[in-house]
Amino acid sequence: MCQVTEEQEERSIVSLYRRLFLLNASVLVVAVLLLFGPVTVSTPVLLGEAVVLVAGLLVLLVANAVLLRVGLGPLQRLTRAMRTADLLRPGRRAAVTGRGEIADLTRTFNTMLDRLEAERATSTARVLSAQEAERRRIAQELHDEVGQTLTAVLLQLKHAADHAPAALRPELHQAQETTRAGLDEIRRIARRLRPGVLEELGLHSALRSLASEFSTGGLTVRPRIDAGLPKLAPETELVLYRVAQEGLTNTARHAGATRVELRLRALPDGGVGLRVRDDGRGIGTAPEGAGLTGMRERALLIGAELTVGDGADGGTEVRLDTTSGGPSTRTAA
Template identity: 85%
Template sequence: MTLYWRIFLLNASVLLVAVLLLFGPVTVSTPVLPGEAVVLVAGLVAMLLANAFLLRVGLAPLQRLTRAMRTADLLKPGRRSEVAGRGEIADLTRTFDTMLGRLEAERAASSARALSAQEAERHRIAQELHDEVGQTLTAVLLQLKHAADHAPAELRTELHQAQETTRAGLDEIRRIARRLRPGVLEELGLHSALRSLASEFSTRGLTVRPHIEAGLPKLDHETELVLYRVAQEGLTNTARHAGATRVGLSLRRLPGGGVGLLVEDDGRGIGGAPDGAGLRGMRERALLIGAELSVRAGANGGTEVRLDTTSDRAATS
């Protein structure tokens, strides 16, 4: 039965009952007696309440579907509306679920292409920084050294200062290139890359303590890259915004056979801050490998970033 006929028959039933009552025990005289007025008003109120209740029951599935549409988030897939009963609303709910599944698949595919292009661009920029800018600064260092060796004593100090400034710039260029293209991940694997990342972010005011469990399953390259980038983004957010002094970076085996990454700090926490570009990027990366990402307040304050992968992300031999 369509929604139109359902509502029509509900209202018709209430009106039919009212008419039958007028033909039966309920009568109206002219002029209207006080008792009859009370009966008519009470009957009207009863009809309105009955109509409101029946419409509420009939349209409840449509309200549930509306809430599902309002709260749908492609970065949090898997949520579906419950299909109840038959008819137009049930068909509409199934159509919405199908559409949502298709949108989630298309979003995941487009995110995979975008992130793949982003990694390729990072690789290209890192290579150019290393080959072009790095080599140029190295040549400048050599020229400054040669000039300092043959310069008068009064200019030698300034040339040495220029050397130190150039050397600091070269070190910064190399650091940026390492962040853009984690060569240690490709050469030595995820364990060494995470320890290197922890060492890089450990400064005088921030201590990063890595804990990598032994005997973890071997993961495919895409999963390792996602875990590394999520850890990198989590540590970057902590260093920039959290005001933390200690950060724990752990990688462990999950009960179901997957691998879990945890970045937990003792900073000021996330509060009610909205999701920024970094957090959205982490969610999109998690979708690529079917992992579950959660960002929430830690048990002892601060912020906790958790990424749990499934067992099917292990590399095939």
């Protein structure tokens, strides 16, 4: 069987311009032939001839509109695909229909999306990796430098209070309590920047610790973690932890909620699913901020699907579902 060369294939594809030109030219040629043939025009124009001319014009306009609609339909679909393209929601592609320039343009657009999504995933991975490294550095400095300095200040205040006159001791004790509260806040910030419990005790303990940390000020976080979850890669555990952390942070700051369910469960396809659902006011029509954008970028790193919206019973629900067999899970030893 002989193979058709690329040049022969290109010659066999009639361009969009030629198709439209030939279609319109055919209609006009037919109209002119009719004028030279059975259809004639008198001077002045008779009523019957005017009716024929108007009817012919309407037929030409309708035929031209239908032909243009058919010819330009794929271009309109491609335009809609371009308008709705979102690199944070990958995988959406314009359907390639027919042959010719529009089909080539659609394939080129899809190829461009493939390249952009791959480049964005690579650049996002580098940025988030650098961000995590910077967080670890800052957390270490907070713990080693600021934490030790405040600890030394506490010891000095205690020594001063023990040897100070009785009138000054209440103020020194108050300074001790203020310094101790600042030290606790520094440690809390360091834990958020670098989740040491995640590295030392694993995702289960890290999520329970996170739930306990946010269960303050009228907000109750109930963790529900299923047993028998598949073994997860370290980068996947970090993404799950960060998404849960950001979801709880948004709830505490904006939702006005009193209860939050933090759920980690196994999915039927072998992946894992994270859910953060609150009883607050819901997300409504509020635009996505930097926090949600960051969660979507993290989800892309492990090939997971992130959905954020109103819960079935009100409030806001954040869902992150990983897939089996990808970079998100590993077979347990």
